[in-house]
Amino acid sequence: MQRYSIYSLVRNALTHHEGWQRAWRSPPLKRRYQVVIVGAGGHGLSTAYHLAKEHGLTDVAVLEKGWLGGGNTARNTHTIRSNYIRDVSIRFHDVSVKLYEQMSRELNFNILFSQRSMIDLIQSFGKLRDLRRRSLAMALHGPQYQLISVDELQRRIPAMGSLDQVRLPPLAGMVHPEAAMARHDAVAWSYARAADARGVEIHQHTEVTGFVRGPDGAVTGVETNRGTVSADIVALATAGSTSDVARRAGLSLPLVTRNLQAFVSEPVKPLIDVIVNCPDVGLYLMQSDKGEIVIGGGTDPYPSYRQGSHFATFEDTVASLVELFPRFKALKMLRQWGGAIEFAYDASPIISKTDLPGLLVSTGWYGGFKSIPVGGLTFAHLIATGTPHPLAEAFGLDRFTGLKFLLEAGTVAQR
Amino acid sequence: MLLIPCPWCGPRPEGEFVNLGEAVPPRPADPAALADDVWVETLIMRANVRGPHVERWWHQRSCGRIFAIERDTLTHAIRPLDPEARP
Numbered sequence: 001m002q003r004y005s006i007y008s009l010v011r012n013a014l015t016h017h018e019g020w021q022r023a024w025r026s027p028p029l030k031r032r033y034q035v036v037i038v039g040a041g042g043h044g045l046s047t048a049y050h051l052a053k054e055h056g057l058t059d060v061a062v063l064e065k066g067w068l069g070g071g072n073t074a075r076n077t078h079t080i081r082s083n084y085i086r087d088v089s090i091r092f093h094d095v096s097v098k099l100y101e102q103m104s105r106e107l108n109f110n111i112l113f114s115q116r117s118m119i120d121l122i123q124s125f126g127k128l129r130d131l132r133r134r135s136l137a138m139a140l141h142g143p144q145y146q147l148i149s150v151d152e153l154q155r156r157i158p159a160m161g162s163l164d165q166v167r168l169p170p171l172a173g174m175v176h177p178e179a180a181m182a183r184h185d186a187v188a189w190s191y192a193r194a195a196d197a198r199g200v201e202i203h204q205h206t207e208v209t210g211f212v213r214g215p216d217g218a219v220t221g222v223e224t225n226r227g228t229v230s231a232d233i234v235a236l237a238t239a240g241s242t243s244d245v246a247r248r249a250g251l252s253l254p255l256v257t258r259n260l261q262a263f264v265s266e267p268v269k270p271l272i273d274v275i276v277n278c279p280d281v282g283l284y285l286m287q288s289d290k291g292e293i294v295i296g297g298g299t300d301p302y303p304s305y306r307q308g309s310h311f312a313t314f315e316d317t318v319a320s321l322v323e324l325f326p327r328f329k330a331l332k333m334l335r336q337w338g339g340a341i342e343f344a345y346d347a348s349p350i351i352s353k354t355d356l357p358g359l360l361v362s363t364g365w366y367g368g369f370k371s372i373p374v375g376g377l378t379f380a381h382l383i384a385t386g387t388p389h390p391l392a393e394a395f396g397l398d399r400f401t402g403l404k405f406l407l408e409a410g411t412v413a414q415r
Numbered sequence: 416m417l418l419i420p421c422p423w424c425g426p427r428p429e430g431e432f433v434n435l436g437e438a439v440p441p442r443p444a445d446p447a448a449l450a451d452d453v454w455v456e457t458l459i460m461r462a463n464v465r466g467p468h469v470e471r472w473w474h475q476r477s478c479g480r481i482f483a484i485e486r487d488t489l490t491h492a493i494r495p496l497d498p499e500a501r502p
Binding site: 241243244247252253254255256257301302303304305306311312342345400401403 | 416429430433434436437451452455456458459460461462463464465468470486488489490491
């Protein structure tokens with residue numbers, strides 16, 4: 001792997017940038033691999049990287065229907081945080097935040113990681129009690145979540161307008177200083193490059209159309225548009241489409257797919273240097289390094305694979321936005337889009353073996369961008385050792401049979 | 416904005432309705448008689464189809480009727496179903 005540094009930049013500038021190598025190879029597709037990962041998004045690539053790094057498994061192929069990092073990895077709003085309520089979720093996401101802090105250095109790729117803290121604007125007493133409880137739960141595990149007054153809220157978010165005319169005036173704020181954002185494409189590219197350097201093969205435009213089954217029903221490979229590939233283990237990391245892909249193996253999963261939309265404005269001067277989240281009205285926003293205001297709201301209120309902008313939800317989100325930030329009425333929106341997110345029955349992720357030997361799934365990631373490093377770490381552990389990683393023991397499919405749900409509501413997306 | 420065909424009120428904007436999710440078969444009369452895994456599957460498994468999806472809607476902010484329609488989860492094309500059938 002060609003290392004990136006200020007020296008490589010200067011050296012390549014002097015040679016007219018003709019010496020840059022490709023970030024990853026495009027090798028021919030073999031007929032057999034030890035592990036096939038379906039989906040080259042953040043989770044699939046991170047899993048491949050950790051398989052090679054921690055477990056020495058390099059006979060791995062990552063198959064991608066479209067292009068690398070072009071699914072939900074390209075469609076999220078790149079927020080990283082660990083303000084959860086369940087013990088397992090807090091620990092799991094805290095590790096993810098710590099892995100993100102090291103990622104640029106570890107993978108030698110600048111992911112533009114910016115730890116700028118998230119402020120929850122609390123607009124109802126019910127939410128205030130709920131987030132106070134959450135801050136106490138988080139205090140047991142390390143991540144910080146501090147209550148601040150309305151005056152402090154206005155000091156930290158000066159872009160907010162006068163609160164006199166607001167229907168639900170903020171009562172307090174909750175600050176999560178570990179919260180961060182990072183460039184989402186760079187996360188996928190850095191994992192792809194690092195995994196490729198360790199021998200993992202990435203095959204884009206290779207769609208899995210079916211599964212090869214052994215005489216005992218075990219999954220022994222995949223059918224693709226480029227021929228059959230056999231594998232000891234097939235691991236699904238197909239966020240948004242997992243029900244659809246698993247159905248081709250005859251497997252049902254307790255998932256519902258919904259559309260979650262976001263939109264960005266034209267670039268403006270620096271106005272907001274924190275991530276603002278308003279769980280009571282279903283709105284969150286931040287300013288990207290390019291100056292665009294990135295705005296998101298709740299999911300569309302029914303199952304959907306639409307991956308588009310839904311006007312009723314858009315209107316709802318914008319109404320909340322201009323009430324709290326009246327000067328944003330003058331903003332022009334540049335782009336809007338939607339992503340297909342999967343909810344498990346209890347809204348917690350699933351990292352698990354399935355009823356079919358040889359088929360493993362990592363799914364149920366709503367807000368999966370923040371869990372890319374730890375999701376890959378724990379899924380790779382399950383693939384390589386056959387036993388769940390200690391951080392992810394609670395995320396098996398067997399929790400449903402025992403009705404051991406991990407109810408994890410409370411983000412904007414889950415409203 | 417979707418126009419949902421209520422069998423009583425006719426096509427109305429989606430904001431008046433609550434989506435009740437996939438139209439699953441009726442619950443078994445005697446859940447205690449089922450094996451645990453069958454009962455759990457009845458409770459939590461969803462087909463989550465990409466394409467034509469038979470689902471229930473509740474006209475909550477109007478006539479209160481609960482009914483089933485078929486909506487394509489990819490295109491949002493809607494096809495009304497027989498209103499006399501059990502939703």
